[in-house]
Amino acid sequence: MKVTIAEVKDYVGKEVTIGVWLTNKRASGKIAFLQLRDGSGFMQAVVTKSDVDESVFQQAKSLSQETAFYATGIIQEDARSPFGYEMLLTNLQVIKEAVDFPITPKQHGTEFLMDHRHLWLRSRKQHAVMKIRNEIIRATYEFFNENGFVKIDPPILTSSAPEGTTELFHTKYFDEHAYLSQSGQLYLEAAAMAFGKVFSFGPTFRAEKSKTRRHLIEFWMIEPEMAFYEFEDSLVVQEQYVAHIVQSVVKNCRLELDRLGRDVAKLEKITAPFPRITYDEAIEFLHEKGFDDIQWGDDFGAPHETAIAENNEKPIFITHYPTAIKPFYMQTAKDRPEVALCADLIAPEGYGEIIGGSERIHDYKLMKQRMEEHNLPLEAYQWYLDLSKYGSVPHSGFGLGLERTVAWISGVEHVRETIPFPRLLNRLYP
Known part of the structure; x- marks a missing residue:
């Protein structure tokens, strides 16, 4: 079922698919954390190597910033997050890979950001x-x-x-x-x-x-x-x-x-x-x-x-x-x-x-x-x-x-x- 991030509160415990962009990620050993956005909001997806196919895990680790993809997974509550929910990712399908997105997580000057408004x-x-x-x-x-x-x-x-x-x-x-x-x-x-x-x-x-x-x-x-x-x-x-x-x-x-x-x-x-x-x-x-x-x-x-x-x-x-x-x-x-x-x-x-x-x-x-x-x-x-x-x-x-x-x-x-x-x-x- 396709939903938006804003709607996931109604799907706790269920598997859903969301069309998203990747804003950031970090990976450590057998787990990866993907920061997602879809326009309606922001949330985190967790990818655990033991819970997905090896190809899915490697693909998740290699995603570049602002790549668009469909994220499929189970929604669960997350008290540590201001948003309150996260996704346990089970699969993903890349729509369009983004290469060298100019606005990286580092600091940028005002004029640069305005040029890339x-x-x-x-x-x-x-x-x-x-x-x-x-x-x-x-x-x-x-x-x-x-x-x-x-x-x-x-x-x-x-x-x-x-x-x-x-x-x-x-x-x-x-x-x-x-x-x-x-x-x-x-x-x-x-x-x-x-x-x-x-x-x-x-x-x-x-x-x-x-x-x-x-x-x-x-x-x-x-x-x-x-x-x-x-x-x-x-x-x-x-x-x-x-x-x-x-x-x-x-x-x-x-x-x-x-x-x-x-x-x-x-x-x-x-x-x-x-x-x-x-x-x-x-x-x-x-x-x-x-x-x-x-x-x-x-x-x-x-x-x-x-x-x-x-x-x-x-x-x-x-x-x-x-x-x-x-x-x-x-x-x-x-x-x-x-x-x-x-x-x-x-x-x-x-x-x-x-x-x-x-x-x-x-x-x-x-x-x-x-x-x-x-x-x-x-x-x-x-x-x-x-x-x-x-x-x-x-x-x-x-x-x-x-x-x-x-x-x-x-x-x-x-x-x-x-x-x-x-x-x-x-x-x-x-």
Whole structure:
């Protein structure tokens, strides 16, 4: 019977066949230990010379790394293994031998591994990170579907930009100018006026010339928009959503978290509500910590965000940023028009901003005024202006960057390991 490694728990004491690749092996005298993977997981097969034909034993000892074969054997429990099961191999059938696989069990440099990303994905660590990414995506759909959101897919090619065109990839759209989307937000706002609560999940592109461990050129975002939700309402949704995906990973990816050496106890504490601090309070706090370079009206960099978050076990909201450093569409506070009803959610442990969100402007005159202040071409945004002209209501939304969130939850240092094929400032291959 053919099964997968993930299914062997249901076949203890039975003989099964699994299509596998060899990740590593060691042999000593009359016994060989084969480390196997099949995509669904990793496990060990034990080959004992006295239990198999001589040809099978010799073939097992000669297998090279990443050779593909069918492994047949009896499944038994193994308390010494984190996985909990192993195979007593009785037979094998080679499908395709691999020769001189370039990524050996020794240490390799980052650039070498990135050049071989198509093969590096097979490693235990990368497999664990991708499984955690997949769980976050699954839990995302679960959360929004269970809370009455409708998934809407905004376009990737756009004629305008929600936050200006300075960091966008320009292309030609027949005889027109077009850009790769940096956010689906404006289109999601239109959809929220039709469906109430909506969300999107898709790729976004930023032509930002940054080489930090937090930045990618192409990344994926989850962007909800909610009609009749004011600023405070949105913060509640954000903390509930983040807590949901973290606890889903803790529940369903314990093996992967252990493989990465992640401190699960820290993740178990991520429950709503989250602490909050205003921008004004953050500036005062940073001055007390010796950050004399930051002044009111400046945006925060990575060192500032890390300092603010380091004393909190949970993510922390920084709210009410200066209007002047935020996009045109953010609603201003009634009593303080110089600040916006917005918030960034900063992850603990130095992982920085994972969410940016705000209440959106719904007044036609104010929206038009803000567009003019930002020197945006009104004709390109006429459809968006229509939203605040025809039955607009208070509404809010936010965007969560998937890769930064994966990095934080999985505990990996750089976002390049959180997406299958990262696009970086100096990397478009493979």
